[in-house]
Amino acid sequence: MEQVILQFFEGLRCDAxxxxxxxxxxxxxxxxxxxxxxxxxxxxxxxTGEQLLYTVLTxxxxxxxxxxxxxxxxxxxxxxxxRLDVDTPLFSTRDLGDALSFPxxxxxxxxxxxxxxxxxxxxxxxxxxxxxxxxxxxxSRLYFGVHYPTDLLAGILFGLLIALFWQLVFKELYAxxxxxxxxxxxxxxxxxxxAPSSDYVHMTALLSGxxxxxxxxxxxxxxxxxxFKRRLWRIPxxxxxxxxxxxxxxxxxEGSGYSLLKWFLLVGAGTFVAACFFKLLKI
Numbered sequence: 001m002e003q004v005i006l007q008f009f010e011g012l013r014c015d016a017x018x019x020x021x022x023x024x025x026x027x028x029x030x031x032x033x034x035x036x037x038x039x040x041x042x043x044x045x046x047x048t049g050e051q052l053l054y055t056v057l058t059x060x061x062x063x064x065x066x067x068x069x070x071x072x073x074x075x076x077x078x079x080x081x082x083r084l085d086v087d088t089p090l091f092s093t094r095d096l097g098d099a100l101s102f103p104x105x106x107x108x109x110x111x112x113x114x115x116x117x118x119x120x121x122x123x124x125x126x127x128x129x130x131x132x133x134x135x136x137x138x139x140s141r142l143y144f145g146v147h148y149p150t151d152l153l154a155g156i157l158f159g160l161l162i163a164l165f166w167q168l169v170f171k172e173l174y175a176x177x178x179x180x181x182x183x184x185x186x187x188x189x190x191x192x193x194x195a196p197s198s199d200y201v202h203m204t205a206l207l208s209g210x211x212x213x214x215x216x217x218x219x220x221x222x223x224x225x226x227x228f229k230r231r232l233w234r235i236p237x238x239x240x241x242x243x244x245x246x247x248x249x250x251x252x253x254e255g256s257g258y259s260l261l262k263w264f265l266l267v268g269a270g271t272f273v274a275a276c277f278f279k280l281l282k283i
Contacts, residue, residue: 002148006081009142013084021140026091028106028137030060033113034206038270040117042234042278045224048120051170052113053210053271054181059112059162061188061207063105064200066158072102074146081145093144100199104147107155108162110134115163178215185211198259205260209267216272222279233283238274245269 026032037056041049076083077098086093114130134156141147169177188204225231246269249262 002075002150003080005149006075006142006145009139010081010145012143017143018084018086021136021143022086022088022091024133024136025106025140025144027133028110028140029091030105030109030203033109034060037113038238039235041271042238042274043228043231045231047170047174050177050214051120051166052116053214054170054177055112055116055163055166056109057207057210058166058181058184059109059159060105061184061200061203062158062162063103063108063155064197064203065188065191066103067100067105068194068197068200070102071099072148072151073099074101075148076145080148083145084143086144093146096146097197097199100197101147102151102154103158104138104141104151104155106141107134107138107147107152108159110137111156111159112162113159115160116166119163119167178211178218181207181214182211192256198256201256201259202263205263206267208260209264210271212264213268213272217275220275220279222275225283230283233281234274234278237277237281237283238270241269241274241277242266245273 034056037052041053043049044052074083074096075081083093111134114133118126118130138152138156141152142149166177169180173180185204185208188207192201192204245265249265252258252262
């Protein structure tokens with residue numbers, strides 16, 4: 001059945017659909033979702049911004065761990081379907097690992113992020129947009145031949161469970177949220193020697209950075225300005241903070257330890273360091 005579905009999407013391939021679905025696949029990239037959530041975290045602040053960030057960090061790290069544990073061969077590598085070879089500055093299918101298919105990171109991270117947003121918005125039309133966006137992103141992965149349908153279904157299920165978990169924590173156990181995040185980060189760190197791939201190192205570093213720096217942000221205790229225009233200044237200030245740390249760590253030697261440190265510090269720049277400047281500048 002999965003082969004039939006994949007071959008159906010393979011038969012739809014044309015230049016127009018490749019451009020359109022390539023754009024939606026780009027929207028589902030972990031770095032794209034993470035960037036959008038970080039911007040929302042800066043602009044919204046408070047519980048909502050924090051919950052979105054907790055959800056995405058958890059989803060990204062647990063997805064990388066699950067892929068390492070299952071090690072399922074991608075459909076094009078198994079000869080089930082041909083991969084549509086695309087390589088653009090925004091989106092590429094060439095650098096995908098042949099044995100990192102289950103569950104789909106696009107489906108899992110997108111579902112976790114936009115489901116969490118829809119839960120907080122409590123508007124039916126937000127759910128409609130979220131469902132349509134997630135469905136289109138999933139179709140794009142079938143179209144390019146990089147995931148089985150079950151990879152996507154599992155990603156959707158796991159992403160939804162993570163979003164529901166953090167919704168429950170922030171609603172009923174808010175005082176313990178940081179301990180939950182620290183516990184998840186600790187598990188991912190313990191598993192690191194058994195899954196030393198670059199993707200898992202990066203995601204674990206991001207999660208660990210969130211577990212370390214986000215509690216520090218809560219101690220700053222500054223008021224979020226009511227003026228949205230004033231809050232917009234947070235974007236360039238936050239980008240400068242992240243950019244400076246990225247530049248400072250760019251020339252670190254190769255290796256898992258240095259990579260772990262780099263991504264850990266980048267989270268610190270985007271959360272705690274940025275928050276210090278927000279408070280100082282009263283934005």
